[in-house]
Amino acid sequence: MSLLTLTDVTKTFGGLTAVGNVSFTVEEGSIVGLIGPNGAGKTTTFNLITGNYKPNLGKIVFDGRDITGLPTHRIVTLGIARTFQTIRLFQRMSVIENVLAGAHCRMKAGVFSGMFKPPAERREEREVLELALAELEFVGLRDQAENLACNLSYGNQRLLEIARALATKPRFLILDEPAGGMNEQETERLLQLIRKLRERGITVLLIEHDMALVMRACENLVVLEYGEKIAEGPPEVVKKNPKVIEAYLGAD
Numbered sequence: 354m355s356l357l358t359l360t361d362v363t364k365t366f367g368g369l370t371a372v373g374n375v376s377f378t379v380e381e382g383s384i385v386g387l388i389g390p391n392g393a394g395k396t397t398t399f400n401l402i403t404g405n406y407k408p409n410l411g412k413i414v415f416d417g418r419d420i421t422g423l424p425t426h427r428i429v430t431l432g433i434a435r436t437f438q439t440i441r442l443f444q445r446m447s448v449i450e451n452v453l454a455g456a457h458c459r460m461k462a463g464v465f466s467g468m469f470k471p472p473a474e475r476r477e478e479r480e481v482l483e484l485a486l487a488e489l490e491f492v493g494l495r496d497q498a499e500n501l502a503c504n505l506s507y508g509n510q511r512l513l514e515i516a517r518a519l520a521t522k523p524r525f526l527i528l529d530e531p532a533g534g535m536n537e538q539e540t541e542r543l544l545q546l547i548r549k550l551r552e553r554g555i556t557v558l559l560i561e562h563d564m565a566l567v568m569r570a571c572e573n574l575v576v577l578e579y580g581e582k583i584a585e586g587p588p589e590v591v592k593k594n595p596k597v598i599e600a601y602l603g604a605d
């Protein structure tokens with residue numbers, strides 16, 4: 354079953370077409386890579402899916418529902434979460450507080466609201482804390498919960514971003530260059546983590562410049578160049594596509 358479908362989506366900035374007539378589908382439970390040279394329109398596509406941008410034309414359907422142009426907070430509650438190309442953590446807050454900030458959008462009451470709370474609210478807070486700790490455990494940062502986010506290594510900050518996104522209980526997770534700045538060992542851990550996400554039933558859409566990771570992690574790739582889709586299919590087929598080879602060689 355297709356979880357996400359983009360149909361003829363276009364986004365322009367002034368005279369520049371950042372994304373032009375792009376259509377693709379992400380099947381539920383799959384790991385799909387969105388790749389292409391710098392400036393190809395990958396991040397813009399992510400921003401269109403997550404409601405950070407509104408498309409000029411086209412339609413985005415998630416789980417059978419038209420989400421085109423919905424505000425980001427509505428899209429998050431429908432089950433789409435993301436991480437960012439540049440790390441966006443609360444650097445002076447603890448690791449667990451960063452994850453709680455993600456969980457917050459699912460709570461009826463605020464996490465930090467008041468001292469005298471009714472039992473239902475306290476129960477909800479306990480549950481949210483347990484959820485946040487479980488997500489830290491999942492990404493391998495449980496023992497860092499009390500540490501400040503700024504004290505984590507770059508690779509671990511990226512994992513923390515994933516934990517924070519997971520705390521929103523997504524069905525669909527969008528990862529923007531998760532391996533950026535990671536060493537080989539951290540990238541290997543990330544690959545295992547992405548596979549574990551799928552085992553949890555979470556569908557993953559990934560932008561990544563580390564081609565070795567993309568080829569190993571994804572079962573399907575969508576390739577953009579100058580805002581247009583130039584290829585789509587399994588990695589072993591896409592990597593032999595002359596248009597893709599030319600796009601990458603041309604970029605180098």
Ligand SMILES: Nc1ncnc2c1ncn2[C@@H]1O[C@H](COP(=O)(O)OP(=O)(O)OP(=O)(O)O)[C@@H](O)[C@H]1O
Pocket residue numbers: 366369370371389390391392393394395396397398
């Ligand atoms: N907010 C914006 N205002 C104007 N132009 C933009 C904006 N965002 C992106 N662009 C332009 O749109 C095009 C696509 O950019 P985008 O960031 O989506 O590409 P990308 O494939 O994610 O690139 P990279 O791999 O370098 O992150 C580029 O030419 C970029 O300069």
